Amino acid sequence: MTRWYSWLREQSGPEKFRLYSRLMLHGGIVGVVVAMSLVGGWIGQTVVLVVAGLAAAGAVEAQPELSSWPNTSYRRWASPVGAVVLTGVWLVSAFAFRSGTDEMVVDRARITGIFAALLAALSIIAFAQRKWWIILGVGTATGLVFSSSPEEALLTSVMVVLAGSLLIVTTMVTMWGPRIIDDLEHARELEADLQVAEERLRFARDLHDVVGRSFSAIAVKSDLAAALSRSGAVDRAAVEMDEVKSLAVQSMGEMRTLVRGYRDIGLDREVAGARSLLLAAGCRLVVEGDPDAVPARFHEVAAWVVREGTTNIVRHSSATLATLTLRGTGMTLRNNGVSGEPGGGSGLRGLTDRLTAVGATLDTTAYDDKFSLDIRWEAT
Known part of the structure; x- marks a missing residue:
């Protein structure tokens, strides 16, 4: 029995x-x-x-x-x-x-x-x-x-x-x-399988966002260091290579954080990183407004916008000027040096998913040689 x-x-x-x-x-x-x-x-x-x-x-x-x-x-x-x-x-x-x-x-x-x-x-x-x-x-x-x-x-x-x-x-x-x-x-x-697939997509998106900017920065700074070294500016080349090392270490740390399932990303730090990366790529970043103007609950997604937008500028343009505007109702990232029609890559799709999840919207505008990312925090 x-x-x-x-x-x-x-x-x-x-x-x-x-x-x-x-x-x-x-x-x-x-x-x-x-x-x-x-x-x-x-x-x-x-x-x-x-x-x-x-x-x-x-x-x-x-x-x-x-x-x-x-x-x-x-x-x-x-x-x-x-x-x-x-x-x-x-x-x-x-x-x-x-x-x-x-x-x-x-x-x-x-x-x-x-x-x-x-x-x-x-x-x-x-x-x-x-x-x-x-x-x-x-x-x-x-x-x-x-x-x-x-x-x-x-x-x-x-x-x-x-x-x-x-x-x-x-x-x-x-x-x-x-x-x-x-x-x-x-x-x-089926629901369990969909949840697994959704988590895989989320992890792939986060991996793209975390690693993409770091690799772009490493590539740009390595090229800059090589050019400085060939021109005889050895000291400046050494400084750039030190930054490459720092970026590599930081990237590994972010990877470990991502694998653990946590997101350690700040808007102030991303703005500073974007300024450094674009400067190394020969592009000046002008920041209008203050990160504190962005509502607290949108700080994380705003940081991802800065990160992905900066990565796209380095990868897909020859920009010399970029403008980041931070407001209480939204944010805008504009740049020049765009050739051809910008594509809708996985980075922009990932940003759209992130923004939709918090009730925000993303619009892209291309005109002449300029490209603009426009975000509104509250979907209306």
Whole structure:
């Protein structure tokens, strides 16, 4: 008993509900077998009823929504075998009813035939595509075969059709639960997969934003140091290389912070970093306004805008002048030196996602050789 209890506790919620549904259907089959056996009262008839009940139970177990059997070959032959056994019981009962002379044998044959039709409705017909037409045909045939008069045939047909329809509805309602549970479980798995995919996209976006500016700065400052070294300004070249080293160390620190799941980014520091990076690239940055003018809850996303916007200026333009405007209602980053039509890369898409998450909007404008990022904190 303890082993079965432990096994039951290890099952998931959907598996427990599926087990409950199977027990409900098998309980219905057992109930019909017991009721018909009590009505019949003959040991031979009871054996036939039990065989038919086992065939019906096997057909129920063959249904994929209910079966706990890992062997799929069992499912392929269980339903046909169950249908053949129930049909055989029905035909034998029909032969005994039509050829029998003993009134008791005729009555038992009639009970057994009706029982086989009802069991078929519960375990076979309920899972068929045209179930209502089939139960109508089976009920009509049962009434015609197991009756001695037109009135009795009509009454038996109506009884079998109604009882069979009730059993079909019972099976459908019982099966509805496991199907809903399976759909919910599938939806839960899809939600988990979407959350994983969303987290991967977030991490890729953060990685792009963190590493992109640092690599751009390292590349620019390395080129500058090489040019200074070739021109004989060794001391200035050494200073630039020291900054390259500092940037590399800082980038590694930011990577570790990112991997730990934290974001350590400040607007003041990003503005200072942008000024240094653009200066090394030959671009002067003019800052209008003050970082304190930006609402506190938008400081982080504003810092990401400065970082990504600066990276794009270095990568995609030959700018000599950039202007960063910070306001209480938004911010703007403009630059010159743009050639061609700016593209919508992953950096801008990442910025759009960040801004949308905090209720802000991003607009880009390109005119002549200028490009502008315009952000409004409150979406209106």
